[in-house]
Amino acid sequence: MxxxxxxxxxxxxxxxxxxxxxxxxxxxxxxxxxxxxxxxxxxxxxxxxxxxxxxxxxxxxxxxxxxxxxxxxxxxxxxxxxxxxxxxxxxxxxxxxxxxxxxxxxxxxxxxxxxxxxxxxxxxxxxxxxxxxxxxxxxxxxxxxxxxxxxxxxxxxxxxxxxxxxxxxxxxxxxxxxxxxxxxxxxxxxxxxxxxAKIDKAEARLDLALPAAQLERAIRAFNPAPGAHVEIMGERLRILAADTVPAPAAPGLTLDDRLLIGTGAEALRPTLVQRAGKPAMGLRDLLNGWRIPAGTPIA
CATH class of the missing domain: 3.40.50.170 (Formyl transferase, N-terminal domain)
Incomplete structure:
Protein backbone atom coordinates (compact mmCIF):
# COMPACT_ATOMS: atom_id res chain seq x y z
CA MET A 1 0.00 0.00 0.00
CA ALA A 197 -4.41 13.93 30.42
CA LYS A 198 -0.92 15.02 29.44
CA ILE A 199 1.61 14.55 32.24
CA ASP A 200 2.42 17.79 34.05
CA LYS A 201 6.00 17.98 35.39
CA ALA A 202 4.58 19.09 38.73
CA GLU A 203 3.04 15.63 39.15
CA ALA A 204 6.52 14.10 39.36
CA ARG A 205 7.18 15.62 42.79
CA LEU A 206 6.02 12.87 45.14
CA ASP A 207 3.30 13.80 47.63
CA LEU A 208 4.36 11.79 50.65
CA ALA A 209 0.92 12.15 52.23
CA LEU A 210 -0.26 9.55 49.71
CA PRO A 211 0.00 5.80 50.37
CA ALA A 212 3.29 4.11 49.49
CA ALA A 213 1.61 1.83 46.94
CA GLN A 214 0.32 4.84 45.01
CA LEU A 215 3.71 6.53 45.15
CA GLU A 216 5.45 3.39 43.89
CA ARG A 217 3.15 3.43 40.87
CA ALA A 218 4.02 7.09 40.28
CA ILE A 219 7.72 6.26 40.38
CA ARG A 220 7.22 3.67 37.64
CA ALA A 221 4.88 5.90 35.63
CA PHE A 222 7.40 8.75 35.57
CA ASN A 223 10.41 6.58 34.68
CA PRO A 224 12.19 7.62 32.50
CA ALA A 225 10.45 11.01 32.26
CA PRO A 226 9.79 13.40 33.86
CA GLY A 227 11.32 11.44 36.76
CA ALA A 228 9.69 11.14 40.20
CA HIS A 229 11.58 13.08 42.84
CA VAL A 230 11.67 14.37 46.42
CA GLU A 231 13.57 17.17 48.15
CA ILE A 232 15.92 16.01 50.89
CA MET A 233 18.53 18.04 52.79
CA GLY A 234 18.27 20.81 50.22
CA GLU A 235 18.80 18.55 47.24
CA ARG A 236 16.47 17.07 44.66
CA LEU A 237 16.71 13.29 44.55
CA ARG A 238 15.17 11.36 41.68
CA ILE A 239 13.70 8.00 42.62
CA LEU A 240 13.75 5.57 39.72
CA ALA A 241 12.59 2.45 41.56
CA ALA A 242 11.33 1.65 45.05
CA ASP A 243 9.73 -1.05 47.18
CA THR A 244 6.81 -0.63 49.56
CA VAL A 245 7.51 -1.63 53.17
CA PRO A 246 5.00 -2.18 56.02
CA ALA A 247 5.42 0.67 58.52
CA PRO A 248 3.36 3.12 60.56
CA ALA A 249 2.23 6.22 58.67
CA ALA A 250 4.81 9.00 59.02
CA PRO A 251 4.53 11.20 55.94
CA GLY A 252 7.68 13.09 55.02
CA LEU A 253 10.19 11.61 57.47
CA THR A 254 12.93 9.02 57.10
CA LEU A 255 12.22 6.10 59.43
CA ASP A 256 15.78 4.74 59.59
CA ASP A 257 19.27 5.58 58.35
CA ARG A 258 18.77 3.58 55.13
CA LEU A 259 16.30 5.99 53.50
CA LEU A 260 13.05 4.32 54.50
CA ILE A 261 10.60 7.11 53.66
CA GLY A 262 7.41 7.48 55.63
CA THR A 263 4.21 8.04 53.64
CA GLY A 264 0.48 8.29 54.27
CA ALA A 265 0.28 4.50 54.52
CA GLU A 266 3.27 2.15 54.81
CA ALA A 267 6.69 3.37 53.64
CA LEU A 268 8.91 3.53 50.56
CA ARG A 269 12.42 2.07 50.28
CA PRO A 270 14.12 3.50 47.16
CA THR A 271 16.24 0.92 45.33
CA LEU A 272 17.47 3.02 42.39
CA VAL A 273 18.08 6.76 42.70
CA GLN A 274 19.83 9.65 40.97
CA ARG A 275 21.38 12.78 42.45
CA ALA A 276 21.58 15.93 40.39
CA GLY A 277 24.37 15.74 37.83
CA LYS A 278 25.21 12.12 38.67
CA PRO A 279 24.37 8.75 37.10
CA ALA A 280 21.69 6.45 38.53
CA MET A 281 22.89 4.36 41.46
CA GLY A 282 21.66 1.76 43.91
CA LEU A 283 20.69 2.70 47.45
CA ARG A 284 23.87 1.26 48.98
CA ASP A 285 26.06 3.39 46.72
CA LEU A 286 24.02 6.49 47.55
CA LEU A 287 24.35 5.97 51.31
CA ASN A 288 28.08 5.22 51.09
CA GLY A 289 28.66 8.85 50.21
CA TRP A 290 25.69 10.58 51.84
CA ARG A 291 24.61 10.10 55.45
CA ILE A 292 20.84 10.56 55.88
CA PRO A 293 19.87 9.95 59.51
CA ALA A 294 16.49 8.75 60.73
CA GLY A 295 14.03 11.60 61.26
CA THR A 296 15.29 13.64 58.28
CA PRO A 297 12.43 15.66 56.73
CA ILE A 298 11.61 14.93 53.09
CA ALA A 299 9.27 16.95 50.90
Missing part, protein backbone atom coordinates in the same frame (compact mmCIF):
# COMPACT_ATOMS: atom_id res chain seq x y z
CA UNK A 2 1.00 3.62 -0.51
CA UNK A 3 1.31 4.92 3.05
CA UNK A 4 1.86 8.31 4.65
CA UNK A 5 3.35 7.71 8.08
CA UNK A 6 2.75 10.26 10.83
CA UNK A 7 4.63 9.97 14.13
CA UNK A 8 7.28 11.56 16.30
CA UNK A 9 8.83 9.63 19.26
CA UNK A 10 10.66 6.31 19.53
CA UNK A 11 7.29 4.60 20.07
CA UNK A 12 6.42 5.42 16.44
CA UNK A 13 9.80 4.37 14.98
CA UNK A 14 8.98 0.73 15.68
CA UNK A 15 5.86 0.95 13.52
CA UNK A 16 7.64 2.79 10.69
CA UNK A 17 10.33 0.12 10.56
CA UNK A 18 7.69 -2.63 10.59
CA UNK A 19 5.74 -1.11 7.69
CA UNK A 20 8.86 -0.82 5.56
CA UNK A 21 9.91 -4.39 6.46
CA UNK A 22 6.46 -5.63 5.45
CA UNK A 23 6.99 -4.26 1.94
CA UNK A 24 4.69 -1.25 2.06
CA UNK A 25 5.52 1.85 0.05
CA UNK A 26 5.93 4.60 2.64
CA UNK A 27 5.77 7.60 0.33
CA UNK A 28 6.20 10.30 2.98
CA UNK A 29 6.69 10.80 6.70
CA UNK A 30 5.11 13.59 8.72
CA UNK A 31 6.68 14.40 12.09
CA UNK A 32 7.07 17.29 14.50
CA UNK A 33 9.58 19.96 13.53
CA UNK A 34 13.09 19.86 15.09
CA UNK A 35 13.27 21.36 18.57
CA UNK A 36 16.12 22.87 20.61
CA UNK A 37 17.53 20.24 22.97
CA UNK A 38 20.43 19.84 25.37
CA UNK A 39 22.49 22.49 27.08
CA UNK A 40 23.48 24.01 23.76
CA UNK A 41 19.84 24.14 22.60
CA UNK A 42 20.81 22.52 19.32
CA UNK A 43 17.95 21.88 16.91
CA UNK A 44 17.29 18.15 17.18
CA UNK A 45 15.26 15.98 14.82
CA UNK A 46 12.61 13.66 16.22
CA UNK A 47 13.39 9.92 16.33
CA UNK A 48 10.95 9.37 13.46
CA UNK A 49 12.60 12.14 11.43
CA UNK A 50 16.02 10.53 11.85
CA UNK A 51 14.66 7.07 11.00
CA UNK A 52 12.88 8.29 7.86
CA UNK A 53 15.97 10.05 6.57
CA UNK A 54 18.02 6.88 7.15
CA UNK A 55 15.42 4.97 5.13
CA UNK A 56 15.47 7.55 2.34
CA UNK A 57 11.86 8.65 2.87
CA UNK A 58 10.77 12.25 2.29
CA UNK A 59 10.07 14.08 5.56
CA UNK A 60 7.53 16.85 6.16
CA UNK A 61 7.50 18.91 9.37
CA UNK A 62 4.58 21.36 9.16
CA UNK A 63 3.84 23.44 12.25
CA UNK A 64 0.13 22.90 11.62
CA UNK A 65 -2.12 20.99 9.24
CA UNK A 66 -4.90 23.56 9.42
CA UNK A 67 -3.59 25.63 6.49
CA UNK A 68 -5.29 24.92 3.17
CA UNK A 69 -2.02 24.78 1.17
CA UNK A 70 -0.64 22.20 3.62
CA UNK A 71 -3.81 20.14 3.34
CA UNK A 72 -3.61 20.26 -0.45
CA UNK A 73 0.02 19.14 -0.33
CA UNK A 74 -0.98 16.20 1.87
CA UNK A 75 -3.85 15.17 -0.43
CA UNK A 76 -1.66 15.46 -3.54
CA UNK A 77 0.54 12.60 -2.28
CA UNK A 78 -2.23 10.20 -3.29
CA UNK A 79 -1.87 7.84 -0.33
CA UNK A 80 -3.99 4.74 0.16
CA UNK A 81 -3.87 5.23 3.93
CA UNK A 82 -2.16 7.31 6.61
CA UNK A 83 -0.76 5.44 9.61
CA UNK A 84 -0.55 7.59 12.74
CA UNK A 85 1.43 6.81 15.91
CA UNK A 86 1.95 9.50 18.56
CA UNK A 87 2.24 12.25 15.95
CA UNK A 88 1.43 15.17 18.23
CA UNK A 89 -0.64 17.38 15.91
CA UNK A 90 -4.41 17.39 15.47
CA UNK A 91 -5.59 16.16 12.08
CA UNK A 92 -8.34 18.31 10.51
CA UNK A 93 -11.19 16.59 8.72
CA UNK A 94 -9.68 17.40 5.33
CA UNK A 95 -6.55 15.46 6.27
CA UNK A 96 -8.54 12.56 7.76
CA UNK A 97 -10.49 12.27 4.52
CA UNK A 98 -7.60 12.63 2.06
CA UNK A 99 -6.21 9.07 1.90
CA UNK A 100 -8.40 6.53 0.09
CA UNK A 101 -8.83 4.45 3.27
CA UNK A 102 -8.55 7.31 5.73
CA UNK A 103 -6.19 7.55 8.70
CA UNK A 104 -5.51 4.66 11.08
CA UNK A 105 -4.05 5.22 14.52
CA UNK A 106 -1.94 3.09 16.87
CA UNK A 107 -3.22 4.03 20.32
CA UNK A 108 -1.48 2.67 23.42
CA UNK A 109 -4.49 1.69 25.50
CA UNK A 110 -7.51 -0.58 25.45
CA UNK A 111 -10.04 1.95 24.24
CA UNK A 112 -12.28 3.52 25.38
CA UNK A 113 -10.11 3.51 28.52
CA UNK A 114 -7.42 6.20 28.47
CA UNK A 115 -8.26 8.31 25.47
CA UNK A 116 -5.75 11.14 25.20
CA UNK A 117 -2.10 12.07 25.41
CA UNK A 118 -0.61 9.89 28.16
CA UNK A 119 -2.37 6.50 28.20
CA UNK A 120 0.66 4.47 29.32
CA UNK A 121 1.51 6.63 32.32
CA UNK A 122 -2.14 6.95 33.35
CA UNK A 123 -2.66 3.18 33.23
CA UNK A 124 0.29 2.67 35.58
CA UNK A 125 -0.78 5.48 37.91
CA UNK A 126 -4.29 4.06 38.16
CA UNK A 127 -3.03 0.59 39.04
CA UNK A 128 -4.53 -1.04 35.94
CA UNK A 129 -3.86 -4.76 35.78
CA UNK A 130 -3.97 -4.91 31.98
CA UNK A 131 -3.34 -2.46 29.18
CA UNK A 132 -2.66 -2.80 25.48
CA UNK A 133 -2.96 -1.29 22.02
CA UNK A 134 -5.97 -0.40 19.91
CA UNK A 135 -5.74 0.05 16.15
CA UNK A 136 -8.51 2.49 15.34
CA UNK A 137 -9.97 4.36 12.39
CA UNK A 138 -9.49 8.03 13.13
CA UNK A 139 -12.28 10.60 13.24
CA UNK A 140 -12.57 14.17 14.46
CA UNK A 141 -13.11 13.27 18.15
CA UNK A 142 -10.22 12.57 20.53
CA UNK A 143 -9.54 8.84 20.15
CA UNK A 144 -13.24 8.16 19.61
CA UNK A 145 -13.04 6.30 16.28
CA UNK A 146 -14.12 2.72 15.64
CA UNK A 147 -11.72 -0.09 16.53
CA UNK A 148 -10.12 -2.44 14.03
CA UNK A 149 -7.95 -4.67 16.24
CA UNK A 150 -6.74 -4.79 19.84
CA UNK A 151 -4.01 -6.58 21.77
CA UNK A 152 -3.37 -6.61 25.51
CA UNK A 153 -0.53 -7.15 27.95
CA UNK A 154 -0.24 -7.14 31.77
CA UNK A 155 1.09 -3.99 33.41
CA UNK A 156 2.80 -5.99 36.21
CA UNK A 157 5.61 -3.92 37.78
CA UNK A 158 6.72 -2.30 34.53
CA UNK A 159 7.97 1.25 34.19
CA UNK A 160 6.54 3.57 31.58
CA UNK A 161 9.75 3.06 29.60
CA UNK A 162 9.43 -0.73 29.67
CA UNK A 163 5.75 -0.65 28.82
CA UNK A 164 6.19 1.88 26.01
CA UNK A 165 8.74 -0.34 24.28
CA UNK A 166 6.52 -3.39 24.68
CA UNK A 167 3.42 -1.64 23.36
CA UNK A 168 5.36 -0.14 20.45
CA UNK A 169 6.24 -3.65 19.27
CA UNK A 170 2.69 -4.89 19.84
CA UNK A 171 1.22 -1.90 18.02
CA UNK A 172 3.53 -2.32 15.03
CA UNK A 173 2.61 -6.00 14.76
CA UNK A 174 -1.11 -5.28 14.95
CA UNK A 175 -0.90 -2.50 12.36
CA UNK A 176 0.84 -4.77 9.87
CA UNK A 177 -1.92 -7.33 10.46
CA UNK A 178 -4.64 -4.76 9.87
CA UNK A 179 -3.13 -3.55 6.61
CA UNK A 180 -2.77 -7.13 5.39
CA UNK A 181 -6.25 -8.27 6.40
CA UNK A 182 -9.91 -7.36 6.15
CA UNK A 183 -10.79 -6.05 9.60
CA UNK A 184 -14.18 -4.43 10.01
CA UNK A 185 -14.43 -1.35 12.24
CA UNK A 186 -16.35 -1.85 15.49
CA UNK A 187 -17.70 1.14 17.46
CA UNK A 188 -16.10 1.71 20.85
CA UNK A 189 -18.20 0.82 23.90
CA UNK A 190 -20.09 3.77 25.32
CA UNK A 191 -19.14 2.89 28.91
CA UNK A 192 -15.75 2.89 30.60
CA UNK A 193 -14.42 6.06 28.95
CA UNK A 194 -11.49 7.69 30.75
CA UNK A 195 -9.22 10.57 29.72
CA UNK A 196 -5.42 10.32 29.83
Missing amino acids: RIIFMGTPDFAVTALDALVAAGHDVIAVYTRAPKPAGRGKTLTRSPVHACAEALGIAVHTPRTLRDLPEQARFAALGADVAVVAAYGLLLPQAVLDAPAFGCINIHASLLPRWRGAAPIQRAILAGDVMTGVTIMQMEAGLDTGPMLLTGETPVDGKTAGNLTAELATLGATLMVQVLAGNYQPVPQPTGGVTHA
Whole structure:
Protein backbone atom coordinates (compact mmCIF):
# COMPACT_ATOMS: atom_id res chain seq x y z
CA MET A 1 0.00 0.00 0.00
CA ARG A 2 1.00 3.62 -0.51
CA ILE A 3 1.31 4.92 3.05
CA ILE A 4 1.86 8.31 4.65
CA PHE A 5 3.35 7.71 8.08
CA MET A 6 2.75 10.26 10.83
CA GLY A 7 4.63 9.97 14.13
CA THR A 8 7.28 11.56 16.30
CA PRO A 9 8.83 9.63 19.26
CA ASP A 10 10.66 6.31 19.53
CA PHE A 11 7.29 4.60 20.07
CA ALA A 12 6.42 5.42 16.44
CA VAL A 13 9.80 4.37 14.98
CA THR A 14 8.98 0.73 15.68
CA ALA A 15 5.86 0.95 13.52
CA LEU A 16 7.64 2.79 10.69
CA ASP A 17 10.33 0.12 10.56
CA ALA A 18 7.69 -2.63 10.59
CA LEU A 19 5.74 -1.11 7.69
CA VAL A 20 8.86 -0.82 5.56
CA ALA A 21 9.91 -4.39 6.46
CA ALA A 22 6.46 -5.63 5.45
CA GLY A 23 6.99 -4.26 1.94
CA HIS A 24 4.69 -1.25 2.06
CA ASP A 25 5.52 1.85 0.05
CA VAL A 26 5.93 4.60 2.64
CA ILE A 27 5.77 7.60 0.33
CA ALA A 28 6.20 10.30 2.98
CA VAL A 29 6.69 10.80 6.70
CA TYR A 30 5.11 13.59 8.72
CA THR A 31 6.68 14.40 12.09
CA ARG A 32 7.07 17.29 14.50
CA ALA A 33 9.58 19.96 13.53
CA PRO A 34 13.09 19.86 15.09
CA LYS A 35 13.27 21.36 18.57
CA PRO A 36 16.12 22.87 20.61
CA ALA A 37 17.53 20.24 22.97
CA GLY A 38 20.43 19.84 25.37
CA ARG A 39 22.49 22.49 27.08
CA GLY A 40 23.48 24.01 23.76
CA LYS A 41 19.84 24.14 22.60
CA THR A 42 20.81 22.52 19.32
CA LEU A 43 17.95 21.88 16.91
CA THR A 44 17.29 18.15 17.18
CA ARG A 45 15.26 15.98 14.82
CA SER A 46 12.61 13.66 16.22
CA PRO A 47 13.39 9.92 16.33
CA VAL A 48 10.95 9.37 13.46
CA HIS A 49 12.60 12.14 11.43
CA ALA A 50 16.02 10.53 11.85
CA CYS A 51 14.66 7.07 11.00
CA ALA A 52 12.88 8.29 7.86
CA GLU A 53 15.97 10.05 6.57
CA ALA A 54 18.02 6.88 7.15
CA LEU A 55 15.42 4.97 5.13
CA GLY A 56 15.47 7.55 2.34
CA ILE A 57 11.86 8.65 2.87
CA ALA A 58 10.77 12.25 2.29
CA VAL A 59 10.07 14.08 5.56
CA HIS A 60 7.53 16.85 6.16
CA THR A 61 7.50 18.91 9.37
CA PRO A 62 4.58 21.36 9.16
CA ARG A 63 3.84 23.44 12.25
CA THR A 64 0.13 22.90 11.62
CA LEU A 65 -2.12 20.99 9.24
CA ARG A 66 -4.90 23.56 9.42
CA ASP A 67 -3.59 25.63 6.49
CA LEU A 68 -5.29 24.92 3.17
CA PRO A 69 -2.02 24.78 1.17
CA GLU A 70 -0.64 22.20 3.62
CA GLN A 71 -3.81 20.14 3.34
CA ALA A 72 -3.61 20.26 -0.45
CA ARG A 73 0.02 19.14 -0.33
CA PHE A 74 -0.98 16.20 1.87
CA ALA A 75 -3.85 15.17 -0.43
CA ALA A 76 -1.66 15.46 -3.54
CA LEU A 77 0.54 12.60 -2.28
CA GLY A 78 -2.23 10.20 -3.29
CA ALA A 79 -1.87 7.84 -0.33
CA ASP A 80 -3.99 4.74 0.16
CA VAL A 81 -3.87 5.23 3.93
CA ALA A 82 -2.16 7.31 6.61
CA VAL A 83 -0.76 5.44 9.61
CA VAL A 84 -0.55 7.59 12.74
CA ALA A 85 1.43 6.81 15.91
CA ALA A 86 1.95 9.50 18.56
CA TYR A 87 2.24 12.25 15.95
CA GLY A 88 1.43 15.17 18.23
CA LEU A 89 -0.64 17.38 15.91
CA LEU A 90 -4.41 17.39 15.47
CA LEU A 91 -5.59 16.16 12.08
CA PRO A 92 -8.34 18.31 10.51
CA GLN A 93 -11.19 16.59 8.72
CA ALA A 94 -9.68 17.40 5.33
CA VAL A 95 -6.55 15.46 6.27
CA LEU A 96 -8.54 12.56 7.76
CA ASP A 97 -10.49 12.27 4.52
CA ALA A 98 -7.60 12.63 2.06
CA PRO A 99 -6.21 9.07 1.90
CA ALA A 100 -8.40 6.53 0.09
CA PHE A 101 -8.83 4.45 3.27
CA GLY A 102 -8.55 7.31 5.73
CA CYS A 103 -6.19 7.55 8.70
CA ILE A 104 -5.51 4.66 11.08
CA ASN A 105 -4.05 5.22 14.52
CA ILE A 106 -1.94 3.09 16.87
CA HIS A 107 -3.22 4.03 20.32
CA ALA A 108 -1.48 2.67 23.42
CA SER A 109 -4.49 1.69 25.50
CA LEU A 110 -7.51 -0.58 25.45
CA LEU A 111 -10.04 1.95 24.24
CA PRO A 112 -12.28 3.52 25.38
CA ARG A 113 -10.11 3.51 28.52
CA TRP A 114 -7.42 6.20 28.47
CA ARG A 115 -8.26 8.31 25.47
CA GLY A 116 -5.75 11.14 25.20
CA ALA A 117 -2.10 12.07 25.41
CA ALA A 118 -0.61 9.89 28.16
CA PRO A 119 -2.37 6.50 28.20
CA ILE A 120 0.66 4.47 29.32
CA GLN A 121 1.51 6.63 32.32
CA ARG A 122 -2.14 6.95 33.35
CA ALA A 123 -2.66 3.18 33.23
CA ILE A 124 0.29 2.67 35.58
CA LEU A 125 -0.78 5.48 37.91
CA ALA A 126 -4.29 4.06 38.16
CA GLY A 127 -3.03 0.59 39.04
CA ASP A 128 -4.53 -1.04 35.94
CA VAL A 129 -3.86 -4.76 35.78
CA MET A 130 -3.97 -4.91 31.98
CA THR A 131 -3.34 -2.46 29.18
CA GLY A 132 -2.66 -2.80 25.48
CA VAL A 133 -2.96 -1.29 22.02
CA THR A 134 -5.97 -0.40 19.91
CA ILE A 135 -5.74 0.05 16.15
CA MET A 136 -8.51 2.49 15.34
CA GLN A 137 -9.97 4.36 12.39
CA MET A 138 -9.49 8.03 13.13
CA GLU A 139 -12.28 10.60 13.24
CA ALA A 140 -12.57 14.17 14.46
CA GLY A 141 -13.11 13.27 18.15
CA LEU A 142 -10.22 12.57 20.53
CA ASP A 143 -9.54 8.84 20.15
CA THR A 144 -13.24 8.16 19.61
CA GLY A 145 -13.04 6.30 16.28
CA PRO A 146 -14.12 2.72 15.64
CA MET A 147 -11.72 -0.09 16.53
CA LEU A 148 -10.12 -2.44 14.03
CA LEU A 149 -7.95 -4.67 16.24
CA THR A 150 -6.74 -4.79 19.84
CA GLY A 151 -4.01 -6.58 21.77
CA GLU A 152 -3.37 -6.61 25.51
CA THR A 153 -0.53 -7.15 27.95
CA PRO A 154 -0.24 -7.14 31.77
CA VAL A 155 1.09 -3.99 33.41
CA ASP A 156 2.80 -5.99 36.21
CA GLY A 157 5.61 -3.92 37.78
CA LYS A 158 6.72 -2.30 34.53
CA THR A 159 7.97 1.25 34.19
CA ALA A 160 6.54 3.57 31.58
CA GLY A 161 9.75 3.06 29.60
CA ASN A 162 9.43 -0.73 29.67
CA LEU A 163 5.75 -0.65 28.82
CA THR A 164 6.19 1.88 26.01
CA ALA A 165 8.74 -0.34 24.28
CA GLU A 166 6.52 -3.39 24.68
CA LEU A 167 3.42 -1.64 23.36
CA ALA A 168 5.36 -0.14 20.45
CA THR A 169 6.24 -3.65 19.27
CA LEU A 170 2.69 -4.89 19.84
CA GLY A 171 1.22 -1.90 18.02
CA ALA A 172 3.53 -2.32 15.03
CA THR A 173 2.61 -6.00 14.76
CA LEU A 174 -1.11 -5.28 14.95
CA MET A 175 -0.90 -2.50 12.36
CA VAL A 176 0.84 -4.77 9.87
CA GLN A 177 -1.92 -7.33 10.46
CA VAL A 178 -4.64 -4.76 9.87
CA LEU A 179 -3.13 -3.55 6.61
CA ALA A 180 -2.77 -7.13 5.39
CA GLY A 181 -6.25 -8.27 6.40
CA ASN A 182 -9.91 -7.36 6.15
CA TYR A 183 -10.79 -6.05 9.60
CA GLN A 184 -14.18 -4.43 10.01
CA PRO A 185 -14.43 -1.35 12.24
CA VAL A 186 -16.35 -1.85 15.49
CA PRO A 187 -17.70 1.14 17.46
CA GLN A 188 -16.10 1.71 20.85
CA PRO A 189 -18.20 0.82 23.90
CA THR A 190 -20.09 3.77 25.32
CA GLY A 191 -19.14 2.89 28.91
CA GLY A 192 -15.75 2.89 30.60
CA VAL A 193 -14.42 6.06 28.95
CA THR A 194 -11.49 7.69 30.75
CA HIS A 195 -9.22 10.57 29.72
CA ALA A 196 -5.42 10.32 29.83
CA ALA A 197 -4.41 13.93 30.42
CA LYS A 198 -0.92 15.02 29.44
CA ILE A 199 1.61 14.55 32.24
CA ASP A 200 2.42 17.79 34.05
CA LYS A 201 6.00 17.98 35.39
CA ALA A 202 4.58 19.09 38.73
CA GLU A 203 3.04 15.63 39.15
CA ALA A 204 6.52 14.10 39.36
CA ARG A 205 7.18 15.62 42.79
CA LEU A 206 6.02 12.87 45.14
CA ASP A 207 3.30 13.80 47.63
CA LEU A 208 4.36 11.79 50.65
CA ALA A 209 0.92 12.15 52.23
CA LEU A 210 -0.26 9.55 49.71
CA PRO A 211 0.00 5.80 50.37
CA ALA A 212 3.29 4.11 49.49
CA ALA A 213 1.61 1.83 46.94
CA GLN A 214 0.32 4.84 45.01
CA LEU A 215 3.71 6.53 45.15
CA GLU A 216 5.45 3.39 43.89
CA ARG A 217 3.15 3.43 40.87
CA ALA A 218 4.02 7.09 40.28
CA ILE A 219 7.72 6.26 40.38
CA ARG A 220 7.22 3.67 37.64
CA ALA A 221 4.88 5.90 35.63
CA PHE A 222 7.40 8.75 35.57
CA ASN A 223 10.41 6.58 34.68
CA PRO A 224 12.19 7.62 32.50
CA ALA A 225 10.45 11.01 32.26
CA PRO A 226 9.79 13.40 33.86
CA GLY A 227 11.32 11.44 36.76
CA ALA A 228 9.69 11.14 40.20
CA HIS A 229 11.58 13.08 42.84
CA VAL A 230 11.67 14.37 46.42
CA GLU A 231 13.57 17.17 48.15
CA ILE A 232 15.92 16.01 50.89
CA MET A 233 18.53 18.04 52.79
CA GLY A 234 18.27 20.81 50.22
CA GLU A 235 18.80 18.55 47.24
CA ARG A 236 16.47 17.07 44.66
CA LEU A 237 16.71 13.29 44.55
CA ARG A 238 15.17 11.36 41.68
CA ILE A 239 13.70 8.00 42.62
CA LEU A 240 13.75 5.57 39.72
CA ALA A 241 12.59 2.45 41.56
CA ALA A 242 11.33 1.65 45.05
CA ASP A 243 9.73 -1.05 47.18
CA THR A 244 6.81 -0.63 49.56
CA VAL A 245 7.51 -1.63 53.17
CA PRO A 246 5.00 -2.18 56.02
CA ALA A 247 5.42 0.67 58.52
CA PRO A 248 3.36 3.12 60.56
CA ALA A 249 2.23 6.22 58.67
CA ALA A 250 4.81 9.00 59.02
CA PRO A 251 4.53 11.20 55.94
CA GLY A 252 7.68 13.09 55.02
CA LEU A 253 10.19 11.61 57.47
CA THR A 254 12.93 9.02 57.10
CA LEU A 255 12.22 6.10 59.43
CA ASP A 256 15.78 4.74 59.59
CA ASP A 257 19.27 5.58 58.35
CA ARG A 258 18.77 3.58 55.13
CA LEU A 259 16.30 5.99 53.50
CA LEU A 260 13.05 4.32 54.50
CA ILE A 261 10.60 7.11 53.66
CA GLY A 262 7.41 7.48 55.63
CA THR A 263 4.21 8.04 53.64
CA GLY A 264 0.48 8.29 54.27
CA ALA A 265 0.28 4.50 54.52
CA GLU A 266 3.27 2.15 54.81
CA ALA A 267 6.69 3.37 53.64
CA LEU A 268 8.91 3.53 50.56
CA ARG A 269 12.42 2.07 50.28
CA PRO A 270 14.12 3.50 47.16
CA THR A 271 16.24 0.92 45.33
CA LEU A 272 17.47 3.02 42.39
CA VAL A 273 18.08 6.76 42.70
CA GLN A 274 19.83 9.65 40.97
CA ARG A 275 21.38 12.78 42.45
CA ALA A 276 21.58 15.93 40.39
CA GLY A 277 24.37 15.74 37.83
CA LYS A 278 25.21 12.12 38.67
CA PRO A 279 24.37 8.75 37.10
CA ALA A 280 21.69 6.45 38.53
CA MET A 281 22.89 4.36 41.46
CA GLY A 282 21.66 1.76 43.91
CA LEU A 283 20.69 2.70 47.45
CA ARG A 284 23.87 1.26 48.98
CA ASP A 285 26.06 3.39 46.72
CA LEU A 286 24.02 6.49 47.55
CA LEU A 287 24.35 5.97 51.31
CA ASN A 288 28.08 5.22 51.09
CA GLY A 289 28.66 8.85 50.21
CA TRP A 290 25.69 10.58 51.84
CA ARG A 291 24.61 10.10 55.45
CA ILE A 292 20.84 10.56 55.88
CA PRO A 293 19.87 9.95 59.51
CA ALA A 294 16.49 8.75 60.73
CA GLY A 295 14.03 11.60 61.26
CA THR A 296 15.29 13.64 58.28
CA PRO A 297 12.43 15.66 56.73
CA ILE A 298 11.61 14.93 53.09
CA ALA A 299 9.27 16.95 50.90
